[in-house]
Amino acid sequence: MKQFTSVNDVDNIDQLVQDALALKANPYGSNDLGKNKTLGLVFLNPSLRTRLSTQKAAINLGMTVMVMNMDKEGWALETQDGVVMNGTTVEHIKEAAAVMGQYCDILGLRSFPKLVNRDEDYNEDFFNKFVKYCGVPVVSLESATRHPLQSLADLVTIKETWKGTGKPKVVLAWAPHVKALPQAVPNSFSEWMCKAQDEQWLDFTIVQPEGYELSEDFTPGAQIKYNLEEALEGADYIYVKNWSSFKEYGKVLTYPDGWMMNNEKLKLTNDAKVMHCLPVRRDLELSSEILDGPNSLVIHEAGNRLWAAQAVLKDLLQNLS
Amino acid sequence: MKQFTSVNDVDNIDQLVQDALALKANPYGSNDLGKNKTLGLVFLNPSLRTRLSTQKAAINLGMTVMVMNMDKEGWALETQDGVVMNGTTVEHIKEAAAVMGQYCDILGLRSFPKLVNRDEDYNEDFFNKFVKYCGVPVVSLESATRHPLQSLADLVTIKETWKGTGKPKVVLAWAPHVKALPQAVPNSFSEWMCKAQDEQWLDFTIVQPEGYELSEDFTPGAQIKYNLEEALEGADYIYVKNWSSFKEYGKVLTYPDGWMMNNEKLKLTNDAKVMHCLPVRRDLELSSEILDGPNSLVIHEAGNRLWAAQAVLKDLLQNLS
Amino acid sequence: MKQFTSVNDVDNIDQLVQDALALKANPYGSNDLGKNKTLGLVFLNPSLRTRLSTQKAAINLGMTVMVMNMDKEGWALETQDGVVMNGTTVEHIKEAAAVMGQYCDILGLRSFPKLVNRDEDYNEDFFNKFVKYCGVPVVSLESATRHPLQSLADLVTIKETWKGTGKPKVVLAWAPHVKALPQAVPNSFSEWMCKAQDEQWLDFTIVQPEGYELSEDFTPGAQIKYNLEEALEGADYIYVKNWSSFKEYGKVLTYPDGWMMNNEKLKLTNDAKVMHCLPVRRDLELSSEILDGPNSLVIHEAGNRLWAAQAVLKDLLQNLS
Numbered sequence A, B, C: 001m002k003q004f005t006s007v008n009d010v011d012n013i014d015q016l017v018q019d020a021l022a023l024k025a026n027p028y029g030s031n032d033l034g035k036n037k038t039l040g041l042v043f044l045n046p047s048l049r050t051r052l053s054t055q056k057a058a059i060n061l062g063m064t065v066m067v068m069n070m071d072k073e074g075w076a077l078e079t080q081d082g083v084v085m086n087g088t089t090v091e092h093i094k095e096a097a098a099v100m101g102q103y104c105d106i107l108g109l110r111s112f113p114k115l116v117n118r119d120e121d122y123n124e125d126f127f128n129k130f131v132k133y134c135g136v137p138v139v140s141l142e143s144a145t146r147h148p149l150q151s152l153a154d155l156v157t158i159k160e161t162w163k164g165t166g167k168p169k170v171v172l173a174w175a176p177h178v179k180a181l182p183q184a185v186p187n188s189f190s191e192w193m194c195k196a197q198d199e200q201w202l203d204f205t206i207v208q209p210e211g212y213e214l215s216e217d218f219t220p221g222a223q224i225k226y227n228l229e230e231a232l233e234g235a236d237y238i239y240v241k242n243w244s245s246f247k248e249y250g251k252v253l254t255y256p257d258g259w260m261m262n263n264e265k266l267k268l269t270n271d272a273k274v275m276h277c278l279p280v281r282r283d284l285e286l287s288s289e290i291l292d293g294p295n296s297l298v299i300h301e302a303g304n305r306l307w308a309a310q311a312v313l314k315d316l317l318q319n320l321s
Helices: A013-025 A050-062 A091-105 A116-121 A125-134 A148-163 A184-198 A228-232 A296-319 B013-025 B049-060 B094-103 B118-122 B125-134 B150-160 B184-198 B228-232 B296-317 C013-025 C047-058 C095-104 C120-122 C127-134 C148-161 C183-198 C228-233 C300-319
Strands: A040-045 A066-067 A106-110 A138-140 A169-174 A204-208 A223-225 A235-240 A274-275 B038-043 B065-067 B108-111 B138-140 B167-173 B204-209 B224-227 B237-241 B274-276 C038-043 C064-069 C106-110 C136-140 C169-174 C201-209 C223-225 C237-241 C273-275
Touching: A013 A148, A040 A050, A040 A091, A040 B013, A040 C047, A050 A066, A050 A148, A050 A296, A050 B038, A050 B065, A050 B094, A050 B204, A050 C106, A066 A296, A066 C047, A091 A125, A091 C047, A091 C228, A091 C300, A106 A125, A106 A296, A116 C120, A125 A138, A138 A148, A138 A296, A138 C038, A148 A184, A148 A274, A148 A296, A169 A184, A169 A228, A169 B118, A169 C106, A184 A204, A184 B013, A204 A228, A228 A274, A274 A296, A296 B013, A296 B094, B013 B150, B013 B184, B013 B296, B038 B049, B038 B094, B049 B296, B049 C038, B049 C064, B065 B296, B094 B125, B108 B125, B108 B296, B125 B138, B138 B150, B138 B296, B150 B184, B150 B296, B167 B184, B184 B204, B184 B237, B204 B228, B204 C273, B274 B296, B296 C095, C013 C183, C013 C300, C038 C047, C038 C095, C047 C064, C047 C300, C106 C300, C136 C148, C136 C300, C148 C183, C148 C273, C148 C300, C169 C183, C169 C228, C183 C201, C201 C228, C273 C300
Parallel strands: A040 A066, A040 A106, A106 A138, A169 A204, A169 A235, A204 A223, A235 A274, B038 B065, B038 B108, B108 B138, B167 B204, B167 B237, B204 B224, B237 B274, C038 C064, C038 C106, C106 C136, C169 C201, C169 C237, C201 C223, C237 C273
Antiparallel strands: none
């Protein structure tokens, strides 16, 4: 790979998943690969799992890591071309990205959407300009529309834990929340699951209330349902997640009852494993009884963030010119 | 040790003090011990000494360090069980701690008290839940009621500098301040000194104005006095520190005159060495003439924070399963 | 060197420039030098280039780095002597600096001017006290009046890129800005260029509108001009930079037209290379056409920050007692 910003950057997802599991079994076997290589992690938004797991992944490969909290340790960046910079933005992304590329061999970038203008967010203007101008391979630490390190960890977790016969049924289920959240995690999860479905690994269903449909660009081949109980029937994995509306962009629409996942609903499934990218709002998105019970994979899944990141960084290191 | 949250976690304080002094003489002798081991430092409050000394201690042992300023780079954590998380807390400590434990071999945690509800603070609810859910050994970087890395460094400093015959007389002396400060440092110092007194290393006295008595749980065997001049008589070490009231919890009571430590009061002592955990308010808690003079140990003591932390981390590394 | 706070700390600027270029050719050749040595970077202000380039420089030399954002992770420091610390400052610089020196072999410090009281800023009170009390070699990461790592990188860039015959003509040209900026970068650039002029490397001119003259302490031997077009004639290098007034201290005086650098003005020069320390306000200080065109050295120059910092740290490591 030359960059890791979506599933489309991956030639062979099977190989990448196998790499992640191999690194989990032998974390330090490739720690010469990162010698004298530096990973720069650039955060424009808060981060816990991504921050720590990606750092640790780089360390396991022998890299050194420099973290830049651009929102707190740096300053506001300009992204538009041709504007006279006499306002509050201090530096243009052209310069900022190019400079960071001077000191780092690989860069990671987190940049959330503003959830105001759909085109602006879905064009990934900021992210793409950073990739364009920095001059080194970029790993997405979550962009306006995608969170591929999370999705790879999710796929690794399903591959690792599925012991049944045939293809597991995976359901992405919308859940309530008090805030308007991005579509990045569900977009990305869907994109990866659709790819895995293409490769005959699993069957993929998305269920959400009317008005919360994801962009069709991210759901090719997915079964789309609107009735939660119906969708859960026979599910082997349920991926619980809230997101705001794509159609009425960034809005929290009428707040429907009955979409919190709990043990009662779990009875409809094939004793499904329950996943969530975290952070999770307990007893709002997902009941405590599930999170504290035997069906929850959420901590295991978070642990796999490390091996997903390490597999990605390993691949990028091997392809550095 | 399996964790380091108070003196009660230490089997043998003599051994730990000797280890710290041995590491001071030979800092890099054990730098294979931390190979491929990662220390995560989680701060919910500001830190200078603890942040830097603990990082350096880990580095000296060959560990890598990841720092997480949870208050700035992360988000607000929920600690109560069974609440519907539809407010401002973004993640439950159950998940947050467990996730950090996935990426780190040892975790350090700093979490100050709120000084509002005494039971809540003294139950160490947040700290204990973090320990319970993270699944790896935890080092306290200062909790609501204790600061054991500071206290160990203090004991190391006394052991290292005492050249007299017999047991030194150590006095913990309350001093004025403009803010309401936690009792963590004096609680912890007292707890460690009482243990050292039990082992016949020293005699320990606490002196404070009426109303500022520490919790008796932390002062077993200590002489408690209310008259500063009387307490200072014959002292070999004076540990100057402000704290707010335990009885009228978190309050700054009537502000008594004459409690700032200065050269005039030093004359009452046996040419005592003066200690303070820092940061210190000059000419409010402690006079500049003392801080800039030959009796001050405060910088030496801060330097020993490194060796205390390194001894603790070394012990924890040796006991990793 | 024993410290690096201005050009006056450097015995031999030619040697230092050669060292930087040698390290650029062979970055990891000296990575034993920093073994078991720790660099502490203390920021009281935001930083991008300096933060990353200095970290990377230390890593290349085998050092470990600890970063302290004193303004965010620490607390307000007192600098005045003899004050009763009953206000908002939490720790005196005497203690804070001495403590940091206990854990680090070399310290870097960034501390911007307040631009209120000229004497206070130009006395470098804070910076000098930090140097005095920390007890280890200090690298300036930009002080109230100087930014020597930037200036060294600038000189390295000129030396590296000058392919003409004879001495290049270097012009420091004032440019407009919406904020009142420090004089640190132009002071420092001038100081280094004047030294290089003394050594017959180049000819140095400063051009600015009336009222924006720099302190004469930093401009010995420089040609001072007030007409931009006249100054640009025959220039080989133009260093574009805004600064606030030294005379009417910290003020943005009447805002003159015609001082933004652009391709039209470039025609007056000897096809000059254009430099800027960054961050740059596009189309306010410097036109996008120049920044995106072949005459711009700004990214190249930023890249050289790494080798400048590495040369300085290497020299300091070699001179550690």
